[in-house]
Amino acid sequence: GESAELIADKHKISREQQDEFALASHQKAAAAREQGLFDAELAPVAVPQRKGDPVDFAADECVRPDASLAAMAKLKPSFRKENGTVTAGNASPLNDGAAALLLVDEAGLKAVGREPLARISATGVHAVDPHYFGLAPVEAVNRALAKAGKTFADLDVLELNEAFAAQVLGCVAEWPEFDPAILNPQGGAIALGHPLGASGARLAGTVAHQLAARGSGTGVATLCIGVGQGLALILER
Numbered sequence: 001g002e003s004a005e006l007i008a009d010k011h012k013i014s015r016e017q018q019d020e021f022a023l024a025s026h027q028k029a030a031a032a033r034e035q036g037l038f039d040a041e042l043a044p045v046a047v048p049q050r051k052g053d054p055v056d057f058a059a060d061e062c063v064r065p066d067a068s069l070a071a072m073a074k075l076k077p078s079f080r081k082e083n084g085t086v087t088a089g090n091a092s093p094l095n096d097g098a099a100a101l102l103l104v105d106e107a108g109l110k111a112v113g114r115e116p117l118a119r120i121s122a123t124g125v126h127a128v129d130p131h132y133f134g135l136a137p138v139e140a141v142n143r144a145l146a147k148a149g150k151t152f153a154d155l156d157v158l159e160l161n162e163a164f165a166a167q168v169l170g171c172v173a174e175w176p177e178f179d180p181a182i183l184n185p186q187g188g189a190i191a192l193g194h195p196l197g198a199s200g201a202r203l204a205g206t207v208a209h210q211l212a213a214r215g216s217g218t219g220v221a222t223l224c225i226g227v228g229q230g231l232a233l234i235l236e237r
Contacts, residue, residue, distance in 0.1 A: 001079035004086045004164035007134050009172045018090040019072040022190045026163060029187025030065035037186055041209045043097075062093050063191045090165040095193025099201035117208035118219070118235040122148035124127075127228045134167030136230025137222040138174045144220065144232040150157035152178045154218050157201045157210050161223035170218035185210070201224060204233055213235040 002202070007013070032038060044058040061194060066087075076092065077084025109116060113182035124144030128136045145151060152175065160183060162168050168188070172180055186206065189199065200223055215237070222232040 001138065001164070003131055003134050004091070004166040005080050005084060006131055006163055007164075007170035008085050008166040010132070011170045013085070013092075013166050013169050013173075015085040015087075017169060017174050018085055020085075021165040021169060022072065022090040023067055023069055025165075025187045026064045026067040027151070027187075028185060029063045029191035030079050031057060031058075032186035033063060034054055037213070040212075046214040057095050060097075060192050062095060062193050063187070066205040081190070082175070086166060088163055090164050090190065092161075092194035095195050096194060097195030097198050097202070099195075101201050101205055103226075116210045118237045119237045120233060121218075122234040123228075124222075124234075126230045128230070130226075130228040133222045133226055133228045134163060135170055135174065135231075136224045136228060137161075137232060138171050138223040140177075140230035140232040141220055141222050144222075144234050148234045150160060150218065150234070155182060155220060156214060156217035157182050157185060157207060157219040159184055159207050159221045160188070161194065161199055161203055162190040163194060163224060165190060167224065196211035200231065204212070204235065208237075209232075 005034065042058060044056045046054040047055050059149050072087070072089035075087040078087055104112060122144045123143070124140040124147065126136050126139035126143060142183065145199045152196050160168055160171060162169050162184065172178060203221035203223060207221045211217045218234065218236050220232055220234055
């Protein structure tokens, strides 16, 4: 949380900007869910009950279609009590969740007999001062793009984990050639939740499914890691 505050300080990101980004995340996620855009990548989980039949969870719980800037403005800062800008409303909740991916080579693809959603064309890893770990995806993505011989203009979608709104806005500020219109088009972790160990696979799966829905394209999945690292994955179809 303090790292997000430091990033907000560095890039002069206001509380209002963070709240607006968070609201957009909820709105995009709610619209995507309503349109069935998550259906292909979600598997219902049966939760046993003390009495009666299990309850099937088939949708993420914390998407708030009725979120508003007015409600977010009432939340108190979570980390800096004086002049803080990061709140529970513009940060990701630490939800329970799971994700799985099947990674195969040509032989494995023949064995499973399935059409791949996408292929990995490049990866990027970078580390920064842990105080600013939320900005590590910046160079991780830059490195992955360089390896793949691509630029931001070649991308159709970029899924950046929304640990904090300030962190995402800080990364975008350091990518002058990036078009924010392709960022997390179906919402992100602020709305969907951030199940720490599963978030990387969730991001990659979301990119792969979006490319599959398009029929072709190039996408990036990227996230920061608390001790200062950033990871990026380029997928193509």
